[in-house]
Amino acid sequence: MFRIGQGYDVHRLVEGRPLILGGLEIPHDKGLLGHSDADALLHAVTDALLGAAALGDIGRLFPDTDAAFKGADSRVLLREALARVQAAGWQVVNVDATLIAQQPKLAPHIDAMRTNLAADLAIDIGAVNIKGKTNETLGYLGRCEAIEAQAVCLLMAAH
Ligand SMILES: Nc1ccn([C@@H]2O[C@H](COP(=O)(O)O)[C@@H](O)[C@H]2O)c(=O)n1
């Protein structure tokens, strides 16, 4: 049996924060604001996993009112979500994601992000795809006020 899940996240770009995406620190003059490290890509992937397994969403598992998650490494949150998904009898088949970022250019960092995601999801790098898009200068994404992530995930019954 197979199940599909979808995830979405957006975080505001501000000065004085590192830009963390896919578990990487990417050189940029601004970073994403959030309770955790604000890794929008990993949050969208986490929600896609949880969605496919009908296990709710990232904010229910890791509330942004809980001091335990302040400054949290989103890779740790993703691995914990994966453990819940696996405990419910599922394994990840593949993940595909899109990052909408007017700046910076993400292409040089895509493979390193895929490596991190593949490691955290315990799947082959060939089962992880990440795409960068600008927003053609339109709206708040186009004005570099935020970065958005969208993800889909396919799960397969483990047994
Ligand atoms: N932050 C980004 C945005 C885009 N790319 C790469 O550029 C290609 C063209 O993007 P458009 O938004 O103009 O369609 C896109 O397919 C990506 O390969 C990027 O690396 N980083």
Ligand SMILES: C[C@@]1(CO)OP(=O)(O)OP(=O)(O)OC[C@H]1O
């Ligand atoms: C990750 C959590 C928890 O630290 O906080 P944020 O970093 O603000 O991110 P968000 O995408 O709002 O997701 C859920 C949260 O509860």
